[in-house]
Amino acid sequence: MWAQRLVAPQRFAACETPAPSADALAPGQVLLDVAAGGVCGSDLPFFRGAAAPDTAGARAGFGDPGFPMHEVAGRVLASRHPEIAVGDDVVGWASGFDGIAELAVCAGDGLHRHRADVAPETAVLLQPLACVLYAVEQVRPLAGLSVAVIGQGPIGLLFSHVAKAAGAARVVGVDRVDRSDLGPAFGVDEVVHASSDAWALDLPAGERPEVVFEAIGHQSATLNHAVDAVGFGGEIFYFGVADETSYPFAMRSFLRKNLTLRSGVTLERRRVLAAADEYLVRHPSLARDYVTHVVPADDAQKAFDLAVAPAGGQAKIVLSMR
The missing domain is CATH 3.40.50.720 (NAD(P)-binding Rossmann-like Domain)
Structure with a gap:
């Protein structure tokens, strides 16, 4: 599968890496076909060169494929979570911090099935x-x-x-x-x-x-x-x-x-993701105002370069994996 990886501080390069296997999923995990990812401020220290996230359960670190991104939206290809089905469009946490990739294995407790009429480039805002x-x-x-x-x-x-x-x-x-x-x-x-x-x-x-x-x-x-x-x-x-x-x-x-x-960190993730989905229904203008830049995933370099240099008119930067 394709992925982006940090080859040096603040320098991405495309790579090919073995795809995760649906047969290797642990109970509670899902295999996600990643459609979009949001650049978060907590990703930026690692983009600048920090070795590994201070986040329990993260599998990736500096130089690993897909690192550093944890805000993702996409479609479920395989699931061992009792409340998430194959084909669901979901949003939430790439628990391995490895979301800049074609596929990602995620903890199902950090994902929520969002409304089908919301594009993944918009749905990804539900995580923050x-x-x-x-x-x-x-x-x-x-x-x-x-x-x-x-x-x-x-x-x-x-x-x-x-x-x-x-x-x-x-x-x-x-x-x-x-x-x-x-x-x-x-x-x-x-x-x-x-x-x-x-x-x-x-x-x-x-x-x-x-x-x-x-x-x-x-x-x-x-x-x-x-x-x-x-x-x-x-x-x-x-x-x-x-x-x-x-x-x-x-x-x-x-x-x-x-x-x-x-x-404190965010607990009860599936509940608050559902609450975020409802909030967006009540405030539809947020979807138009919040995501100001959508960048193709093969230009992850541009997305992160923008994110580390805040400017007027710039809010959320999203990578489109499609």
């Missing part, structure tokens, strides 16, 4: 949306609250959209990239084109948000910017992937402001 919906479930109800989202890349824009749909009175989106062209469509009331530390320092006491979602990750500074920004008694959800084992943390400010900090 499911992650955001699960995170928002973990915090206090947002109705009537002031919410800030640090980072307005693909994940941050989804947080903004979901917060507004949940009834947030005000949504502030903060990013070093000017998101004034995309922010309003995602429910952002105030688009802040600034670094998060400068924004936090300039906030008047009466304008501090009650809930902050940190949607950047991959470095330690912005978590402390969230502590600086949030109001007394507020709540922070740290969503961005932590690339380091330990982070320096503004503990004194956290204590004195009586704050709550939450984080």
Whole structure:
């Protein structure tokens, strides 16, 4: 089968590799004919050269065929999962992080059968949306609250959209990239084109948000910017992937402001993927606004080069495998 593989940091090349066998599936696994994949911010450190994902169960690592991609949509060719049938069009996690390939073996508990009238290049957005919906479930109800989202890349824009749909009175989106062209469509009331530390320092006491979602990750500074920004008694959800084992943390400010900090990975994946599917029915414009670039899989290099250089007008980048 065909696949793309990283032959050096930030350099893809096409390759041929043995196809996985349907006969070798373990209980609960499915064999997926991959039709589309989304480039996620958590894939980018590995694109830059990191050796292996910090994700339990991942089979692939740097240099392996199909690595690094975990957001996938496609058709089931074989299944040993009791609730997923051959021929189902599904979306979810390529649990091996090996989704830039013709075929992938996936854990069925991380897949959901989506509506047949949704193209895979659109359906793939249900995976990051499911992650955001699960995170928002973990915090206090947002109705009537002031919410800030640090980072307005693909994940941050989804947080903004979901917060507004949940009834947030005000949504502030903060990013070093000017998101004034995309922010309003995602429910952002105030688009802040600034670094998060400068924004936090300039906030008047009466304008501090009650809930902050940190949607950047991959470095330690912005978590402390969230502590600086949030109001007394507020709540922070740290969503961005932590690339380091330990982070320096503004503990004194956290204590004195009586704050709550939450984080965590997405559980109950099939349930929240179904919830994401329903959310898309209620908000059909999200499908038009979110995926801004669809790139052929044989040009994975272009897709990832775009993803590591965020720009105005750019949200989700999807690879089409068809």
